[in-house]
Amino acid sequence: MKQEAFIQQLRQALEGLPKHAVDEIVADYREYIGDALAAGRSEEDVIAALGDPAKLARELKAQASYRQWQQSRSFGNLAHVIVSIAGLGLRNVLLLVPFMLYLVVLTVGYAISSALTIAGLVAVVGLGSHYMFGWPALDSTPINVTTQGHRQSKNVAEAAGDALSAQSDIKDVKVVGDRLVLKLRDGSKASILTHSGTIVIKNEDGQNKVVALGSGVLDSLTKTDDGTYSIRTADVVVFKLKDDDDNSVSIVHGSNNSFIWDIRDDNADNGHVRFEQDAQGTPKNVTLDSGDESVSIDGANGLSVKSGDDSVVINGASGLSVNSGNQSVHIGGLKGATLAGIGFIYAVALLIGGVLGLSLCIWLTRATWRALARYVHRQIDAITARLDGREQQA
Template identity: 45%
Template sequence: MTQDAFIQQLRHELRSLPKKVVDEIVADYHEYFGDALAAGRSEAEVVAALGDPVKLARELKAQANFRQWETRRSFGNLMRVVASVAGLGLLQLLLLIPFMFYLLMLTIGYAVSGALTVAGFVTVVALGSHHVLGWPPFHSVPFTFESSDVRTDQQASGNGNSSASKDNSNVAPAPAQGNLSLAIANMKVFRVDGDRFVLRPDAARRISIVTLAGPIDIKNEDGKLRISSVGGARDLFQVDSDGAWSIASADIIALDLKDDEWNKVSVARIGAGSKSMAWDIRNHGEHVSFVQGMDGSGKSLAVQSGSDSVVIDRDHMSIRRGAHNVVMVGSHGSGIGAMISGFALLVAGIAGLWLCLWLTRITWRGLVRYVQRQLDLITARLDEGQSA
């Protein structure tokens, strides 16, 4: 092979490098050929000493990539050096394949650990905010009284409180909408408006209430109200201009009400919480009893009418009608189990990220040492070839 053919093939193999770098390498080898020919050596001897121009070009590219990495130490530049070194022999290429698989696994580790960290952080923050600030709201089971009709519903809303709605006495909710109509009865003397009980003493026969401030008894005798109270019970009521009396449900310990038709509503606390109450409603032959907030949170409901019953709490609902029984179980929502799971995800994610960072640091150091050792061998071979 002549000098021109060697230089031309060498330039062709170096075409992936920047033109300025290729020109500098070619100029060095032109100078090397000139010095060797001036010393009395033939072109064939010089070409034989330099070896295969294809292999020489690979070694020169590895050197050039290493200099570029030394100028700008980025992971991408280092990987180009590793690929250049690996391309010098079959054994190095076989070592590169498991190394690339290792990098893939490390990347997946970063992605999984990051996802666990984010999921755990969001869970802990959301549940902590829910318990401290009450936001965001989670699963709750409120009940509702219609203004003119008594109707207990299970609705999928988020506040967990009783609420009043407009008169809709002749319309029963459809099961497809998630509501269960358990009782419909005309009762104008009592309704629930938000977190307050609204009473009509002028339409009742007798109302007996035990409040936190003391008992109060209201009798209606031929349109005249006879009121007996102890303590400051009467001060807890708000009386509207239309004769309606209202009191906060949290101030009620027990209530017993009868109207002119001997319909009856009885309410009594069954626990320390203000939302834990047992209800008994009798109206025109209909009888409905239910328990609100059995666990003290106000988010449980048990309703029974004859052989039919509905029981709802935080994570399951049971509906029984005659001989048929359906049980639906859901998640625990904002329970302690979810909080523990959130902490576990957060800890696992942080530990995974720390491990990935540690492996990345070890891998970086190992790659740098490997590349430097290989480049030292390449440089020694090039110097040996030029000396020969």
């Protein structure tokens, strides 16, 4: 091979390097070849001693990538050096395959560890906030009862649904802040037992009639121009309301400023809804009854469903009980622990596992970086030694 053909192939194989770097390499090899020819060597022998220009270009590219990595030690530059070295021979390619698999596993380890750490941290913060501040509330569980109609009988959910619809139909009473507000429609009658006496309000033909039994009892009742009456909830002991559609509501002022509501529809086969609210208006328990069928949801006693002699009781502490006549099944609950407590333990375990996993991945990354740096350094030294040997032969 002649000098110009060698230089031309070398320049083509060096594509991808900056032009000034290619010109510098070509100038150096022209000088090497010129010195060898001046020493009496034949052009063919000199070119043969330099070797294949394509392989020579790959080695020179690896050197250039290594110098770039030394100037800026980033993972991208190091990966460029490794790819350049892998292109020098089949053995290096075979070594690159398991290394790439290792990097995939390490990346997956980072992803899993990060997910565990974030999930554990969020769970620990959420459950810790629940234990310390009561937020978010984990004790209340939304329960939806959905049924389909049966021809034979009306079940408890349907009858209770009638009572709930009765509540929506009764527009005469509502609680606004700390006051009970009444706006009676024609045919409605309200009875209010207060600490001072009794107040009866009845609407007949659009006119309200008020009867008071007790000294100064009317002082607690406020009337507005639109015919609305209101009274402080703290003054109410018992409140009863019934409209002309046989819908009724009763409110009993219980202990600790709680209210016990009872909503009935007299046309719904004795179905009614009863629930209790604390002083902040938060429901404490709900009971839906229809004859001998009932559903009860209580914060302390859990969920209870009864139909005649059959019953199902679910309680976080005592477990699950199913009774049917003389037969019963009981599955014990958790003693000394709650689901939130177990969740907190799992959350801490997730957080610890995630942090340990991240620590291991970071340690492996540092160890891999050092091992790759040593490997690249040895490979570049070997390439440099081969290039120097060829130049001396040339």
